Structures are given as structure tokens and as C-alpha cells.
Amino acid sequence: MKVDIEKEIQQSAEDAARKIRELLAARKVFAVNLISSPGSGKTTLIEAAIEALRGRKRIAVVEGDIETDIDSARIRKHGVQAHQINTRSSCHIQPFVLLSALDNIDLGATDLLFVENVGNLVCPAEVPLGEDMRVVALSVTEGDEKPLKYPLVFRTSDVLVITKTDLLPYVKFDPERVKTAARAVNPGIGIFEVSAATGSGLPAFLEGIEAACDRKSG
Amino acid sequence: MKVDIEKEIQQSAEDAARKIRELLAARKVFAVNLISSPGSGKTTLIEAAIEALRGRKRIAVVEGDIETDIDSARIRKHGVQAHQINTRSSCHIQPFVLLSALDNIDLGATDLLFVENVGNLVCPAEVPLGEDMRVVALSVTEGDEKPLKYPLVFRTSDVLVITKTDLLPYVKFDPERVKTAARAVNPGIGIFEVSAATGSGLPAFLEGIEAACDRKSG
Numbered sequence A, B: 001m002k003v004d005i006e007k008e009i010q011q012s013a014e015d016a017a018r019k020i021r022e023l024l025a026a027r028k029v030f031a032v033n034l035i036s037s038p039g040s041g042k043t044t045l046i047e048a049a050i051e052a053l054r055g056r057k058r059i060a061v062v063e064g065d066i067e068t069d070i071d072s073a074r075i076r077k078h079g080v081q082a083h084q085i086n087t088r089s090s091c092h093i094q095p096f097v098l099l100s101a102l103d104n105i106d107l108g109a110t111d112l113l114f115v116e117n118v119g120n121l122v123c124p125a126e127v128p129l130g131e132d133m134r135v136v137a138l139s140v141t142e143g144d145e146k147p148l149k150y151p152l153v154f155r156t157s158d159v160l161v162i163t164k165t166d167l168l169p170y171v172k173f174d175p176e177r178v179k180t181a182a183r184a185v186n187p188g189i190g191i192f193e194v195s196a197a198t199g200s201g202l203p204a205f206l207e208g209i210e211a212a213c214d215r216k217s218g
Helices: A002-026 A042-052 A070-076 A095-104 A151-155 A165-170 A175-185 A202-217 B002-027 B042-052 B070-076 B095-104 B151-155 B165-170 B175-185 B202-217
Strands: A030-035 A059-065 A081-086 A112-116 A133-139 A159-163 A190-193 B030-035 B059-065 B081-086 B112-116 B133-139 B159-163 B190-193
Touching: A002 A030, A002 A095, A030 A042, A030 A202, A042 A059, A042 A070, A042 A112, A042 A159, A042 A202, A059 A070, A059 A095, A070 A081, A081 A095, A112 A202, A151 A175, A159 A175, A159 A202, A165 B165, A175 A190, A190 A202, B002 B030, B002 B095, B030 B042, B030 B202, B042 B059, B042 B070, B042 B112, B042 B159, B042 B202, B059 B070, B059 B095, B070 B081, B081 B095, B151 B175, B159 B175, B159 B202, B175 B190, B190 B202
Parallel strands: A030 A112, A030 A133, A059 A081, A059 A112, A133 A159, A159 A190, B030 B112, B030 B133, B059 B081, B059 B112, B133 B159, B159 B190
Antiparallel strands: none
């Protein structure tokens, strides 16, 4: 009986993810599912992307947090559409919750959708949301062994963005060790080193997203 | 049926936590359940505690990670007992897993047990492990709004330890904002500011643990 219920939940999650994919395909919206630990700089990265792509891509953001609308309020200050999901006790955004949240976004006026998942390196990795690109962020303050300890999120992500590189002089963190570990579980993963504080590395990271977004809308 | 199964799982978790509590009471071992995001410095904090309390408390450590035995290997280098749990797909240590892991620790030769939970601010907060003290660690690089976004772990913890304070000059982080937010959800929480890199704040943090440990063994 337990197995049946788990299968049913799994099936309904896959159904919802498929519906999201179809909806985004119909509206030609490119969706990025952004995953990291709490405090790796996901919201800051999205804010930097909004400013860098202003006038080129119409961006909308769905923010996932256990509680509060702090992040959607931050995003809205940049003049883009933002909707907040509060997952309460759930450690990730569930596909049916995202599907319903998309009712609050004008997808006809959106080229690029960022979905900022709940801060967590474990659960969100197990749940496809119908996204076009999965990005895992890892800040240089978190330690360079993380891809070994949390392999699933690195295995299932298209891109790894190493954040807060401006703090490299003050922490023990070897970017090469992270790259080697990430590529060991996912040889095709794209890796970028970014500082949202200084802007360093941001254009290279966004170039790939913008190009993929163009391919989908074209 | 689903509810029945959930109740059963919940019940068996509570049973295992109670057995852990009884076992630790019988052996007069004081247990700390250490919770944080990935990379907040839990292992480093335990390493610093081992060195600071050397010759005063016999310490043992149970390390929880999704994969790898990197952390237990780090701990063992300090000459204390360490056992590694690999939770695979589970985002927290389950009580029955900890109960079984304790078979690998000589509790008769232990005064103070650190249980380092899986790096995660969400799931571990929901699962009591029969610990005497729950400590949540938050590094200054993670942002000062975290107690608002992840209230449960701050509400259920006895102590908040703000880590990596040596990085304060380089990040936007207001310790007072964190303290206010943490006390809003948990007025009785003890708060310490620590840098394992410089040792600053460590004695005050460990004093409380040592005193509580003495009360249990006395």
C-alpha cells in the first residue's frame, strides 16, 4: 500500500511537471530552476541577471521559500513580475504548486522565467519542475567538497555557478577541486565563476542562458 | 490509509528517539544535535570543540551526510571516536538510523556526543533525535534574514551559533538583525558569535555545553 501511494504521488508530480513544460512551450518561455543551499546568493544572482538583461529579455520570477515574501519583494523592486510561493513545511517547490503559481504570471509578457527553489541542496534535486535549464549555485564560503557530498543536484543540473568569488581571498576554497568533483558526477556540466558583488563572470554565465532562451522563442 | 502510514512512521521515529534518550541517560552521555545549511561550518565547529575540550570531555561524533565519509575522516584525525552515517536520499538523520549508529560508539567512554546532521535547514528541524541540546549554526555569509525564512529550526533549537564571524568585514550581514529575528520565533534561544578560524567567541559557546554536560554526568 505504501508503495502504491508513493507511486501515485510520483505520478501526479510528473503530470504537473509535464503540464508546466507544455504551458511554457506554448508561451515560448524559457524556465530556469535555480537550486542551492540557503544563502548561496540565488536571489542576488537573479537581481543581477534582471539588471544585466534589462531591455533584452522580459523576465519573471517565482520565488520559493518556506515562509516570508522577502525575496519576491526584493525582486519586485527591479520592476519585474514576481510571485511568492510559501511551501510551509515542504523543503522544495512541488510541481503542482508551481503550475498553480504560474496563473499569477503573465507568461505572454515573459521570455525568461527564473524559479528560485527553497534553499536546500537535497530535496529540490529530486523534483523536476518542467524547467528548461537547472542551475545549481554554490558559494565559495560553503566548501569545495560539496559535489561529493550532495551528488544528485550536481548530477541533474545543466549548469554549476560558483558564487561570491569576491570572497575567495578570505576562505579556503579551491575552485578547481569543485570543478573536478562536479565533472566526476556530471561530465557535461557547464561551470561559471561569478561575483554578483563585482559583476565578474556574470556576462559569460548569462550569455548561455540568453542564447538558450533565444533558441526557444525563435 | 495514507494518514495511517504517516502516523506509523511518525510513531516509530518517536519510539527510536525515546530509545536514544534512554540509552544516553543510562550512559550519562550529553548529546548535541547540530543543524545548519551545507557549508555553515558544522564540522569545523566540532573540530574546534574537540581541541578546546581536550582532556576535559571525552567526545564522540556521529556524522550525517548524503554521501561520503569525508567528515568522519576529518574528525578521526583529532583522535576521537567518529562514525559516519550516509543517508543516501534522506535529507536528515532518522532516529532509527542514529540508534543503530550508536552501536559503533563506545558510549561508556563518551561524555559528549556531537551528532552532525545532514546540511539542511528544513527537514532535520522536524525530527527530534533524542538529543539534550539542539544547536543551529548560521554563517555570516548566508544572510541575516534566515530566521524569518526558516523559522522551525530556529524555534526548536536551544542555541544559535553565528559562525565565520571573521568574514563579517566582507559581507552584508547584521548580527543584530539575526538576533532579533531568532528571538522573535524563540525568545529563549541562546546566541553565540563564533569564528572557528580565529577562536573568537568559542569559549563562551562551549562553556554552556560543558556546564550542561557536567550536570548530566554529575
